[in-house]
Amino acid sequence: MKKWLILTSLCLLIQPAFAQNIGFQFKISKPYCIFNFLEASIYSHTTSRTLQQFIDQKTAGDKEFAQLATDFSHIQLDYQFKREEFPALRRQIRSTYDLIDIALVNSSTIAEFRDRIIGILPNSELEKLITIMQSAETYYDRIIWKDNEAKLNAQRIALEKYAAQCSESFTKINRFYNSCWIKEMPFVVALYPIPGASGNSTATPHANSLCIGVLTDETDHVGRIGVVLHEMCHVLYDEQPSDFEHKLEGYFAENKSPYSQFAYNFFDEGLATVLGNGWAYKYLSGELDPNPWYDNEYINGFGKALYPMIEEYIAGNKQIDQDFVNKAIDLFGKTFPNSITDYGILLNRVAIYNDADSGPAIDEVMNGVGKYFQLTNSHFSSPILDPIALEQLKTGDQTQLIIVDRNHQATLKELKKLFPELSKVKMIPNTIYAFFDRKKRPVIMLYATDKTNLDSLLKEMKTRKYLDQTKIIQNK
Template sequence: MKFLLLPLVLLLASAHVSFSQSIVRFKSSKPYAVLSFVETASGQEVHSSTFKRYIDTSALKNDTAFSSLLNDFGRINLSYNYSREEYPAGRRQTRSTYDLLIIAAVRSNSLREFQENSIGILSNNAHQQLFRVLEKAEPYYDRFVWAGSERSVKDQIIGLKKYEAKANEMFRAFRHLYNSTWPDAIPFDVSVFPIPAVSGNTSATPHANSLCVAVLTGNKDLPGTMGVTLHEICHVLYDEQSGGFQHELDAMFKTSRSPFAAITYGFFDEAMATALGNGYAYKHFTGQIDTTSWYNNPYIDGFAHAIYPLVEDYLAKKKTIDSSFVAQSIELFGKAYPRSLSDYSILLNNMFLYADAEASQDRARLKKIIGKYFSSSRYNFSSPVLHEYSIGYIKKSKATQLIIVDQNQDSTISELKKTLPELEALLKDQRSPNYVVSFFDNTKRPVVLIRVTSEAFLDKAFSLLKQKQYVDPATPLFIVE
């Protein structure tokens, strides 16, 4: 079972630090299942390529009413961002109303209850539109997914509950390692939703204490599902470190003299969750280490394997992440991946993305094109490209700068030259309407600028970046044909 994220179990602790109830509560949430079904079918949020393929090859592909429903869904913006500025910029400052919607869905047992629990998150008009779509989509979900999956989901939930006691132990140990503030009194609700398939890929996502875990209806690897669940809980524990400790950890990476420190920092959250959930937890549940890959990204998988002995040692000694742990992690990553500093798949994993796409459907298409070639664990999006906030980020943000110029190309690039003076020489005498220029600026920060005249050329540009793999200072510009 690959590339699953893990939720964790939490119990009420007594004065003797013993748990009286599980921290993980497995359930089947119909509202979330219907929402994820519509998201996947529309391509807005593809929870699993296996699930998407199942939907696309079913009788739904020729159902015009269902297609119209998906078009209506695509016009609803579910995500409005807000910031928690008390956290360091290198951590996840930005949160979204989308998380609040998912939390409401997981906690609800019916669409009606979900509708009531989510009032106020979106505008009243968008809220009504969303539930008109979900109510019409529910019969499709019942017929094409739930009818043949119900028994498997219920059986798997029964089986997963048998691991709760061991999960409680690991939650406590992981929380101490992370130095996290998550309280014993707040358990995690894990919404298990089905993908009608015997084999394939699944997904899992954390939303505070509401975790969403997809399972294959033919799944027999319950320890693997538990590992994924704990993986997701680790993300929550990392997010919920105190502001003070986040700043301390942030400083440990940023004061390192290693050129690999920033890249290691970008992968640290995912690699830790993978080492703990897919590595340590799986071993704890089964008595043996999983000898297959733990994550479908080679860098994250390799980094997680590299730090696994360190993680195991700290857990055994009941130690908390400290400067020595961070320094050793950076050293291990640098030894494993000496060319990572110029690898596009690394550079685009943690980035600031700028584009003129402001409508939700335009942003979704952009995200889909990028996701076709590169995965990004963290990115901040700003539009329009020349907005004062965007220019401010381009001037000051430390992460990779990915700038997509597909509107008002000449005037936009002319203005960008004022902020990125390297462009003047790199684009001298350049006449092609479609190109990519990538370089390291005078602060050694990676910058990738893509100028295209259509969505088709944008897709070709990312395909070329994937093929080239590394930034090459000798040939910083290449034409997209």
Template sequence: MKNTLWLIFLLLSSLSFGQNPSFKIKYSEQLAVFVFLENLSDYYPDNIFKTEFQKSKYNVEKYKSLISKFDQLSISYSFRFEDFPYGSKKTMQTKDILKKNLIETDNLNDFKIRSAGMIPNKTLSDLGECISEFTPIYNELIYNPNKEKFEKQLDEIQKYSSDHEIENYFKTGLVFYDSSWDNSIPFEAAFYPLPNSKGFTASAFCNNFVSAIQTDLKSHKDLFSVMMHETYHIIYDEQSLEVKEKIDTYFKTNKSTCSNYAYQLLNEVLATVLGNGYVYAELEGKIDSGDWYSNKYINLMAKQIYPLAKEYIDQKKPIDKNFIDSYIQLYETNFPDWINELNNIMTYRYVITENEKDFKVINKMFRYRSRTEYEDQITESSIEKMKHTPLTKMVIISKDSKEKIKLLKNKFKELENWKANPDKEFVEKILLDDKSQLIIVNQKKTELETLIKSINEKSK
């Protein structure tokens, strides 16, 4: 009997992993209402959802209080996969899981049952209440006026996906990234209408892709190249620990001074190369001659490595040491100054300061950020923690300079012969042995923004 059960299990497993990955395209009302509520927040800039709500009969105290209540809900908790190399695997976010559950359930009761234990039950109940109250409002103001156009768009998107066998690009990514996927888990794409818009937004998490689409969308190739871009982030994230460790080793053993910052750029560059480069070219019949990404570092590096990536894709070869070494060489040869450009290196930052206002200054100066860590105490332990990350390290000293400089010198051997006058204002940038930049700011009277901008002047 045991042998029979084992054979059945093996058969089911082989069927599960042998089938092709499936793409499901749908509209999720629950997710759409959640996004609607997010956009009504005071923390969000002006947008079409907020405009429609504010001029409606629902812009009264009862519903404004519910929006405020929604804003106050603590639904974002996170944890890292500590056994993976730093930054190589996305930190798990409870908010992503909640959105996944909104997409994959048909009603709020099932959503709450599936999500129980992820966040406090009172918070989950309040979240359900907010979504329930705003569902008819969303439908009246947004969905119903755009229903006919949107549902036609959704049908066209589903047909385009089927006609162009979009799942094959998913398989291409699995091979290229040397990643894996249990094909019994469908990849679900949830769309919702974005009226009076010239563009669309997109994100991906777990096994889900989410996008708002303008109701007069014309270019499906643009939409699907962006969709696959976001999907490739998931495939990169799903690389095994063994593959992650190999790639990490390839970068860390490479002797180029650019290897660390090339590594920080890798995830976004590869998603751009495959999604906005390869997939777009396959769907359109030619390479997109415009920008592939709005960030210049990602855009230029993606275009630089496209021939290399295309060669690997065509030969069905996964990323290997030769690919990583060639990628780093292309970075160093074509963009050697990038490791000194603050707009690049501050995308990946670890900032320690004892003045919390400094964080706002940093965020204002460097809005584009991929990975950030902030500490509000300059101590031996905080410096030690920062030291063991590959991020750009910025320490802003505004008091007790002599003591804080001594702490830094004790922790970084690269500062052994560094001479600094604690009584004078200064900014120093030092390339560490791990090939990350250490920026030390000793602030007295000058505005922080002015001091930081002086780093660029020194680098010229």
């Protein structure tokens, strides 16, 4: 531990020198495009809805492709590991999924990708993944690549023109975050095509690899660069040294506002939005983007509320400090006074419990919840009655979302012991139960006859929007 602390201090000392001339490389990795294509075919919550619909239209009735997608969904890609020196409320849990995406981005062929990830997945699963990707390439070429490769390359050339300004923006933003970055490590921006001029696109960061969906006929290249820098901001937030992360978390903990935790939950996305889609857009174009900056009312609203303060800090070469945090909490409360009971807020940072018994089954549940709610910080436990899961139900301080879709009798019996609020309530299948427990934690239980009823319960929550504190049964 002492060695680690010494290295962290060294990193902080050399960080300003490293904050210069960071490279931005814009590239197209066909292996990543094929992988993203497969993810979209199984409706992964990180993929574009527009791309999902496009694939559905082009593969309707194709049983062989449907089987290919099903086989892909059964491969476990997410093995997790923990960095315990970082605060529990930050991204302490990391995943092999990031390593796989990084390998995809840096590979030119499927064979090269295979060689890059040897040892990450079991060989049997690696062989299945490579075989599926090779088979999917035929579909990808016909459905997307043939008509859109040239358009995507034109988009790459247009975006590359902003590489120097991206580097300049990095220098200013990195100073604000007080992050540690290595000068020789560029950001690699991997583009994948979404056919058309309008629609939904997505982007995800994986260390220095930024995966960005590009509409093939779009013309707002400054806006797309804003997305690139938005994802870069997530990476810089993750790369703050551990001692600084603990200090920031302490600032939120010391603030007694009832909105403190909610502001903390949205801090990462709020900062990425105001910096990437707000400040950087103006830095590149000379004016603020008049359109929404993010497709989520809370993230968009929080980002826009933060803008004047961000402009002041960036102009003054100031880093995030306690005064910034306190003002951010105050801004969140003033902007969203009803947020304390909003399901969309409550599920932003959530522990999810279910009896899913495999990686694909867990993904199915997570994608189902992610279809309706933004899951910025989530943790999954299975089975519900596992001793570790039960301990988390007792002690975890985030929202507790319990999805009971099997093993009903034993699970409900144990939950009534844990939560006296449920002890005298008649349990009715396909019902939403929600309340604040004695620790003032939001607890939400979805009692579904089976997993097929989960979607309707989540949709009901989305429609109702707010938790009704006057009753435990929400949808009766």
